[in-house]
Amino acid sequence: MEILKILFNITVDLNRRQVDEEDAAQYRHLAAILRHCLLTAAEGEERTEELQSHAVNLLVNLPLRYLDALLPARVPPGSAEYLGLNMDALQTLLCFLDTRLDRGQRLPEALNPVLLLLTTSARAHRETRKFLRMRVLPPLREVRTRPETGNSLRNKLVRLMTHVDTGLKIRAAELLFVLCKGSVPRLVKYTGYGNAAGLLAIRGLQDPRADGADSSDTDSDTEEFKDARADINPVTGRIEGRSLPPPMSEEQKQREAQKLFMDLERLARGRIIQPLSLSADGRLRPLEAMLRSLGEERESGSESD
Numbered sequence: 001m002e003i004l005k006i007l008f009n010i011t012v013d014l015n016r017r018q019v020d021e022e023d024a025a026q027y028r029h030l031a032a033i034l035r036h037c038l039l040t041a042a043e044g045e046e047r048t049e050e051l052q053s054h055a056v057n058l059l060v061n062l063p064l065r066y067l068d069a070l071l072p073a074r075v076p077p078g079s080a081e082y083l084g085l086n087m088d089a090l091q092t093l094l095c096f097l098d099t100r101l102d103r104g105q106r107l108p109e110a111l112n113p114v115l116l117l118l119t120t121s122a123r124a125h126r127e128t129r130k131f132l133r134m135r136v137l138p139p140l141r142e143v144r145t146r147p148e149t150g151n152s153l154r155n156k157l158v159r160l161m162t163h164v165d166t167g168l169k170i171r172a173a174e175l176l177f178v179l180c181k182g183s184v185p186r187l188v189k190y191t192g193y194g195n196a197a198g199l200l201a202i203r204g205l206q207d208p209r210a211d212g213a214d215s216s217d218t219d220s221d222t223e224e225f226k227d228a229r230a231d232i233n234p235v236t237g238r239i240e241g242r243s244l245p246p247p248m249s250e251e252q253k254q255r256e257a258q259k260l261f262m263d264l265e266r267l268a269r270g271r272i273i274q275p276l277s278l279s280a281d282g283r284l285r286p287l288e289a290m291l292r293s294l295g296e297e298r299e300s301g302s303e304s305d
Contacts, residue, residue, distance in 0.1 A: 140190065
């Protein structure tokens with residue numbers, strides 16, 4: 001493990017260096033070794049997790065083009081296989097992430113490296129993205145509970161999207177956004193607009209309608225989701241009962257209007273709000289100033305009479 005720490009310090013600025021063919025072969029070989037470290041069991045769970053943590057940190061330093069070494073074509077019996085590639089390393093990374101999410105301690109330090117590794121890998125390699133999406137964002141069936149409620153990996157990542165640590169919540173949201181292939185409607189479908197609002201605001205994509213629906217995603221919808229689609233609240237991401245207020249009588253409407261007027265007047269006197277009105281030249285001006293000028297005009301008119 002000490003060797004992995006030394007290699008981490010050596011490669012920390014690797015992405016800013018010029019890499020020749022000989023170095024490229026070595027880095028690709030290093031990625032294959034780190035894959036072996038991810039799949040190797042040390043003495044006890046704590047030592048195994050520590051070894052995996054150092055491997056993850058070092059993999060983050062490697063350029064994206066070398067991360068395909070995590071997906072060899074050789075698939076032994078009992079291995080996770082997808083699209084003809086060995087997905088054991090990705091499956092281990094998901095288990096590693098899930099374990100750390102369950103701990104709930106020192107979340108930024110424990111989770112940022114693995115979230116970054118999964119995000120960059122999914123962005124660079126189509127097979128990685130499709131496998132991670134299948135594991136993290138399977139077709140929706142349960143739409144009666146909030147996306148952040150539950151023990152699935154999706155539920156845990158959605159909970160991170162509202163974490164107090166800004167960097168961590170953006171990192172979790174970025175991973176889900178990449179797995180949704182940059183589709184805003186698909187992200188909102190799996191997380192709810194309320195949870196996704198932070199990332200969408202940063203990217204200038206606050207309106208889910210700005211991105212068209214993905215036909216491939218629509219084709220993969222479950223029957224349960226299709227039946228409930230019209231009743232799902234896009235903000236919370238779940239079915240919610242429709243509660244309409246009881247009809248009001250004319251007296252009640254007048255009473256509520258008077259109450260609203262008195263509240264607005266009190267706020268205006270306290271300089272908490274400033275009522276505005278449209279002037280003759282089409283500009284917004286303080287209502288108080290307009291009333292004052294109107295009163296002065298009336299007074300001058302009466303004096304001239």
